[in-house]
Amino acid sequence: MDVAFHPLVVRVRPETDDSATITFDVPEHLRDLFRHEPGQHVVLRADIDGEDVRRSYSICSAPGAPLRVGVKRIPGGRFSTWATTELRDGDRLDVLPPIGEFVHRTDPTRAASYVLVAAGSGITPILAMATTILATEPESTCTLVYGNRRVASIMFLEELEALKNRWPDRFRLLHVLSREPHDIPLFAGRIDLDKVRMLAGGLIDVDRVDSWYLCGPLGMVEDVQAALADLGVPAARVHAELFYDERVESVPEVDESSAGSVPFTVTIDGRSSTLHVDPDGPSLLDYARTVRSGVPFACKGGMCATCKAKVLCGEVTMAKNYALTPDEVADGFVLTCQAHPVAGSDPVTVSFDVHGGIGR
Amino acid sequence: MQGRFVVTGATRGIGRAISSRLADAGHEVVGVARRGDPTFPGAVVVPDLFVAADRAATIAEIGAAGPVDGLVNNAGIARGASLVDVRDDELDEAFDLNVRTAVEFARAFSGGMAERGWGRIVNISTVATVGLAGRTTYAGAKAALEAMTRVWAIELAPHGVTVNTVSPGPTATEMFEAVYPPGSAARTEVLSSLPVGRIGRPEEIAALVAFVCSDDAGYLTGQNLRIDGGRSLGRGVMG
Structure with a gap:
């Protein structure tokens, strides 16, 4: 590869x-x-x-x-x-070549009903999905619920209008604006629990939706997921991605239940933090991000080496490594997005402060 | 004759290509558009053409800055809806932008052209006026523009001003490329409607508009030039 x-x-x-x-x-x-x-x-x-x-x-x-x-x-x-x-x-x-598991695999013979929910720049992958569905699945229909602050901040407004004008019978575009007055309450405010319930009670027949694709900040995605779960939508039909925002980084999926048996110390910018991690749990990167801000990462796919760090103590294994050279691995560097302690390892210490060239 | 040309809908797609082509031909180009463009080959005015006061202010501003020798009415809006779903506000929108805006700009600038004895007005229409499902408001408004082209052509011909319609078929603007990705069923469907077997390029439409705006085209007026890869031709089978 x-x-x-x-x-x-x-x-x-x-x-x-x-x-x-x-x-x-x-x-x-x-x-x-x-x-x-x-x-x-x-x-x-x-x-x-x-x-x-x-x-x-x-x-x-x-x-x-x-x-x-x-x-x-x-x-x-x-x-x-x-x-x-x-x-x-x-x-x-x-x-870097395209990566990511948040995908819509199109099938021209499918006759499906999709609902796409996006907020802000979360529209980017959703626009690709909507365009693909409309242009390649002639029998499928698509509803996009798109949240923004105001009309002037709506990304791809004209392109979405062009899609709607090309396929008026197959594409529904519902704008929700949080900072612009609107006569219809449904279209004012944020995409949250109540909004999903209102949509489900009217414009969207939840039982007939085959797939949901969500992309936006954590709060929106969690709210929509919770609302759909309440409405009895099987989780397998709901696909979600948090968008990366330079200011508010996506929050890793680590909670109290993720705590494990192996002590893990992470050093970044000269300061160390310690927590207990589970070898079968999230990556060391995700653990590190729960206790420290500014942990570098980008692709989370083992490819870009942005999250590279050096293992100073303990035994660590990588699920994938497309970026580090054998020499770097021999020197103790790991891609933290792919790294987990080996079960039974001594306490693990990883430093983001040791540099030895980035990737290759 | 190198003159000052106003192009509406100037910073995107076909309008952008027309603007570049006219600038390359030595004309001064004034763009009117929904958004600015730092690389535009001329000044850009950014009004909301759906607002009458904005249109009037734009016309006044451009007129005050100097004589206008040519006008390309390119700004347009195409809302899709089957007849039963046509909305009143979308019908108004279609006629506000496709018709009213064109009339107001032509009315304001044609007098000066006639006085000076030279002028070019090009109205951009669409192949959809031959009939296309889902295009009630768009095709209806553009057909009105095509009819007005012939009226204006007769009125202005004695004064050295020609008026023509250019009607493009599917054209590979950035927007078209985004909405009809290569390889998709939607694009294949469009291609199958085109006898030439390919999508037109914005530069090809712009080249025709530039010719219509040239001195060489002085004997051409009141016509609807369809540049559509043969899309508007009859396609019946023998039987």
């Missing part, structure tokens, strides 16, 4: 006042490598003022269309600010 970064020429287009789309020119010989499923993301790498900065962004175009991501500028966000203000047409950006 080829997991090297590839420098791709970009085209940048303003989308809203604080967002832009970046379209990549994928050369012929890389087309197969960069083929994607709707919902997947890419890791981008840029050198910003001498610093190697990596971020994950969901692909917002359907398979077959030019590879494109949407970037919303986050106040103080290094990458998003740079990408939406400094990046120019014709520049090159380092890109």
Whole structure:
């Protein structure tokens, strides 16, 4: 598997006042490598003022269309600010091939009913899914519930309108705006428990929905999941992804029940924190993120090496490793997103402060 | 003749290609668009064309800055709905942008063109006016524009001003590419409706508009030029 970064020429287009789309020119010989499923993301790498900065962004175009991501500028966000203000047409950006398990696998013969729920820049993978469903499954229908603050901040407004105008009978687009007055209560406010109950009591016949795809901040995703569970929707029909936001990082799936028997000490920026981890539980990265902010990561797929750290004590194993060289592994480096203590290991100490070159 | 051309709907898709092409031909281009574009080859005015006062202010602003020699009425809106689902507000929207805006811009600028003895007005329509399901408001409004093209052509012909319609078929704008991804059933369906077997490029539409705006096209007026890969031709089978 080829997991090297590839420098791709970009085209940048303003989308809203604080967002832009970046379209990549994928050369012929890389087309197969960069083929994607709707919902997947890419890791981008840029050198910003001498610093190697990596971020994950969901692909917002359907398979077959030019590879494109949407970037919303986050106040103080290094990458998003740079990408939406400094990046120019014709520049090159380092890109890892598409990855991710939050995907819609299309089937042209299917006659399904889908409901997609997105908030803010969570629209990006959802737009790819909606476009794919409408363009490739002629018998399927799709409802998109899309939450934003106000009309001016809606990403892909025109493109969604174009989809609706092309398939008025198969695509329903419901905007929910939190900071703009609306005559109809259903379309004002946030996408939360009550909103899902209101939709389920009217516009959406929950029992006839085959699949739900959710993408947005933690609160929205949890609320919608809880509301759907209350309504008796089997969890297998609900697919969700938290979007990565430079300011509010997605919260890892670690809770009290994740605590385990192996002491784990993580050092970052010269300071150490200790907790107890379960070898069969979440990754060391996810554990580390519950106790420390600023833990570096991007792809969470063992590919980009952003989360690389050095094991100083204890025994650690990696589920996948596409990024570290054998020498780095021999030196004790691990990809923390893939790392778990070996059962029965001595206490584990991992440091993010030891550098030995990034990936390859 | 190199002049000052106003293009509505100028920063995206076909309008953007027309603007670039006119600028390349040496014209000064003034864009009117829903959003700005830092790389636009000329000044851009950003009004809400659905608001009458905004349209009037835009026309006044452009007129005050200098004479207008050419106008490309390209801004448009295509809401899809079967007849039974056509909404009143969408019918209003379609006529506000596709018809009212075009009339107001042409009314404001054609007088100056006629006085100076040279002018070009191009109305961008659509192949949908030959009949396309789900396009009641869009095709209806654009058909009105096509009829007005012929009226204006007669009125303005004695004054050196030509008026024509250019009606594109499916065109591979960025929006089209996003909505009809290559390889999808939806794109295959569009392709099967095109005798030439491919989607048109924005540059091809722009090249035709640039010709219609040139001195060489002075004998061409009141026509509807369909540039649609043969989409509007009869396609019946022998029987």
